[in-house]
Structures are given as structure tokens and as C-alpha cells.
Amino acid sequence: MRQVPASYLIIGSGRMAKHFCHYLSLLKLPYYQWARNTHTENALHSIIPDFSHILLLINDGEIASFTKQLPIHQAQILVHFSGQLSLDNIHSAHPLCTFAHELYNSEIYQSIPFILTEGSPPLSILLPGLPNAAYHITQEQKAFYHALCVLSGNFTCILWKKFFHELEKTLNLPPEVGIPYLNQISYNLRNNPQGALTGPLARKDNNTIQANLNALKNDEFLIIYQAFANLFA
Numbered sequence: 001m002r003q004v005p006a007s008y009l010i011i012g013s014g015r016m017a018k019h020f021c022h023y024l025s026l027l028k029l030p031y032y033q034w035a036r037n038t039h040t041e042n043a044l045h046s047i048i049p050d051f052s053h054i055l056l057l058i059n060d061g062e063i064a065s066f067t068k069q070l071p072i073h074q075a076q077i078l079v080h081f082s083g084q085l086s087l088d089n090i091h092s093a094h095p096l097c098t099f100a101h102e103l104y105n106s107e108i109y110q111s112i113p114f115i116l117t118e119g120s121p122p123l124s125i126l127l128p129g130l131p132n133a134a135y136h137i138t139q140e141q142k143a144f145y146h147a148l149c150v151l152s153g154n155f156t157c158i159l160w161k162k163f164f165h166e167l168e169k170t171l172n173l174p175p176e177v178g179i180p181y182l183n184q185i186s187y188n189l190r191n192n193p194q195g196a197l198t199g200p201l202a203r204k205d206n207n208t209i210q211a212n213l214n215a216l217k218n219d220e221f222l223i224i225y226q227a228f229a230n231l232f233a
Contacts, residue, residue, distance in 0.1 A: 006128040009048065009065075012057035017079055019099045020057060023109040029129045045071055053127070056080045056090065063087065079126050083115070084146035086139050092117050092205060093126050093134075094146075098153050113147065162221060201232045 008024060010017055013035035024031045034044050034049070048054065048071055056063050060082045067078065067090060080087070084096040097112040098225050114123055114134045123134035137145055160182065167173045188196040200208040216222040 002152070006053050007031070007051045009034065009051035009054045010057060011035070011044075011055065013061075014057065015099050015101065016095075017057040019103060019109075020055065020081075022103045023106075023130075026106045026109065027129055037186075048076075049073065051076065053077045053079065060085050063090065077121075077126060083149055084143050086117065086142060091120050091126050092142075093123065095132075096149070117142065161222075201228065204232075 006029070008029065008031035010021055010024075010031055010033040013033070017033065017035070021031060021033050034047070034048065052075075054070075054072070054076055056067060056078065057080070059067060060080075061081065063080050063082070063085065064087055067087075072078065079093050080090055080092045081094055082092060085092065094115045095112045098113055110131050112132055113168065114127070114130075114132055115136055116126070116136050118138045119137045120126065120136070122128060164175045164178055167178055168175050185196070188198075200206075200212065213222065213225060213229070216225055
């Protein structure tokens with residue numbers, strides 16, 4: 001018997017939902033997108049039986065309660081993309097990437113690995129048609145894994161936003177002068193993450209560290225610098 005192709009129902013209209021719908025379009029995989037701001041819940045309930053895979057790309061805190069209201073049948077596969085959430089009967093597939101307002105090309109999407117929970121079906125079952133790599137971690141590791149994602153991705157964005165803002169507003173420099181610095185740091189991290197750290201913390205230059213702290217004495221980022229200095233003391 002010929003296998004029936006997967007059909008995706010995407011629930012949500014946020015940034016992640018927009019990116020994944022775009023990716024499915026690039027892969028020429030069929031999908032339908034439902035969102036509260038454009039459709040009724042009655043309409044959602046009427047179409048749910050038509051889909052093999054239901055992707056809950058909504059806020060973490062809403063996933064469990066929202067799903068309880070859905071007329072799901074046993075053969076359907078439910079998936080959320082949360083990096084830290086673990087729920088009964090809803091599989092987790094976290095795309096290890098950051099998603100900007102701009103949509104990406106197929107090459108970028110296909111390079112994104114998915115992190116699954118140990119014991120879950122393979123990615124070919126959860127998200128059929130995707131060529132992406134997938135890896136498993138235990139349920140107990142998920143909170144720590146997601147904290148690492150926030151530390152390395154979200155927090156560094158805050159630091160770089162501060163850097164580019166001060167270049168322009170305080171130092172009267174064009175923001176683009178910082179791009180080569182950012183690019184080289186990114187390159188060094190990709191090629192040698194354990195040896196990429198340079199500067200006064202790496203060489204334990206306490207005089208320079210103290211001078212930096214003095215320069216930040218009236219800046220809210222002083223405590224950030226001090227925390228890193230203490231960490232590497």
C-alpha cells in the first residue's frame with residue numbers, strides 16, 4: 001500500500017510559525033496555518049482530522065491547555081518546538097537556531113539541527129520531509145540545554161546591541177566599524193571555541209580589568225563586566 005504523504009497543520013502566527021511555514025514552502029511540503037487572529041476555534045476543530053502532523057508553535061505556557069481542547073485522534077502526531085518544555089503526548093523538536101524577523105533561504109534552514117528528547121520517534125517521523133540533522137538529549141537535560149541556548153545566544157545579543165548603540169550614540173562612530181570585530185569573534189568561535197577568548201580576562205591583566213570597571217562605574221553594564229571578571233578570576 002502506498003504511504004500517505006504527511007500533511008502539516010501549523011498552529012500559531014508568531015516568528016517561529018512564519019519561519020517554519022516558509023521552510024515548508026521551500027521544501028514544497030503541504031501545510032495549512034491556523035491562528036487565533038485570523039481563524040475561529042470552530043474552524044480549527046473542523047479541519048484537525050485532515051492533518052497527520054499538528055505543530056503547536058505558540059507560547060510555551062499555552063501549549064498544554066490549548067491542546068486539551070483539540071479533537072485529536074490517536075494516529076495524529078503532535079509536536080512543539082520549545083527547548084525546555086516536556087509534555088505528555090506532545091513530542092518536542094527544538095530547532096537549535098535563532099530566528100530573526102527576516103525569513104531565511106533553504107540552505108540556512110536545512111543546516112539547522114533539531115534537538116529531540118531521548119525515547120522520542122526520529123525526526124523522519126516527527127517532521128517527515130525535512131532533511132535536517134537531529135540529536136537526542138534526556139528529558140532531565142532539557143532545562144540546562146535551554147539555559148545554555150539563552151546564555152550563548154540571547155545574552156550575547158544584549159551585549160552586542162549595547163556595543164553598537166554606544167559606538168553610534170556615545171563615541172559618534174558609524175556602527176559598521178564594529179562589524180569586522182564581530183565577524184572575527186564569530187570565526188574564532190566556530191574554529192576554536194575553547195581558545196577563542198582573548199583580551200584582559202584571558203591574559204589575567206588585572207590593571208586593564210580595573211580600568212574597564214572604572215570606566216563603567218556609572219553604567220548599568222558594570223555588574224555584567226564584574227560578574228565575568230569574578231567568573232574568570
